[in-house]
Amino acid sequence: MTVVLQVSDTHFGTERPVAVVALQRLSAELRPDLLLVTGDITQRARPAQFARAKVVFDQLGVPAQLIIPGNHDIPLFNVFARAFHPYGRFAEVFGNALEGEYERDDLLVIAINTTRRYRHKHGEVSPEQIDRVAERLSRARPGQLRLVAVHQPVAVTTESDINNLLRGHERAVRRWAVAGVDAVIGGHIHLPYVLPLKQTWPDLPRAVSAIQAGTAVSHRLRGGISNSVNVIRTGPGAVVERWDLDEGTGRFRLVQSTPLDVER
Template sequence: MTVLLQVSDPHFGTERAEVVEALVALALAQRPDVLLLSGDITQRATHAQFKAARAFVDRLQVPVVLAIPGNHDIPLFNPLARLLAPYAHYARAFGDGLEPQFENDEVLVLALNTTRRYRHTDGEVSAAQIESVAQRLMAARPGQWRIVMTHQPVAVTREQDRHNLLHGHEAALRRWAEAGADMVVGGHIHLPFVLPLRERWPGLAHPMWAVQAGTALSTRIRADAGNSVNILRIDAAHLDDGTRRGCSVERWDHDDTRRCFELVRAHPMSRSHDD
């Protein structure tokens, strides 16, 4: 089994100290193989905020870290830095690669940088990015669960969130479905949910899910959603006969009274290779 911990929108600079400690405890208890850090790592992209975020990530002791920037991770109030070196502080903390990848026999994860220096909030996926991901998906190993990670969402559940949708998402979903993607994970709107994308686009060539995470650590919570993270468990047992594979997406919410993260919901997924 491969275990992935999705931590999104921690917004260091607005983090809650007790939630930080609770998430460290969860990671040490669950021992995930991969950390998916899906953007808005900081509140204002300062050196100090990225330094704090890096120290936190190191405390989680996850062997593999896949991080992407969010719109808050490029300078907002320094136009010159935004123009000339928008990812300078990010790179010092998390490296120059803005689109990392991970794979083993069970899972392939492709992360995309959907931020743009000319967009303050919105995200965008280009035609070149869409096709590059599609080509890599089509080259996936047999049996791998194929995951794409963006910051902004490819689907929303509420009309008031539609303006936050990733620009280019429809073209991306159709092409990635053709290429065999199983899941797109994201953040940005601080609202956790799992949505079968064929409910919105029945003509998709392959079943896909949108998996959204809430804000992991920040005080910037929504009225109806507190701090939360996702844990994805890819189960190799489904691969023994060469025809089935399975994944469970777990939502873990922070309980402010008990000061710990607790499992509140699990979404099992299973699919034949031919789907």
């Protein structure tokens, strides 16, 4: 079994110390194989915020990290930097790769950058990205859980979030479903949930889930939900676990376990 710890929307610069400590404790207890960070690492893409994020992520002690930027990780007020070096500060800390993948015998995670310097907060997946991810999914090994990580959601639960949907999401989901994806993982809206996408598109050729994470350590909470992270476990009984911060104990606790409908 491979264990993935999904951390999203940390918004360093607005972090809660109690949540940071709780996340360190959770990682030490679960000992995940992969730390998957699905964007909005910082609040305002400032060097000190990226540096703090790097320290905290490394302190989690996870053997592998897969980190993509969110819209908050591009400078907002520095127009020159946004236009000509939008990912410069991200790259100084996490390297030049804005996309990547992680592979084991039972897991394939493909992470892509869906932020754009010309968009304030909305994300976009390009035809080239859709094609490239589909081609890689088609080469997945038998028995691998196949996940694609983005920042903005491909499915939402409230009407107010429709405008936050990833631009190009329907075309991407349909193409990736044909190529064999099991779930699309995101963040951005600070609400944790798992949705079967056949509820939205009944004619999809296979079961595909949308997995959303809440905000891991920021005080920018939403919907009455405390800080929250996801844990994904592979295997014949693949599941997505939602862990919320218990304000009384200062520890993350398991509040929901959702089986993934994986077709082979």
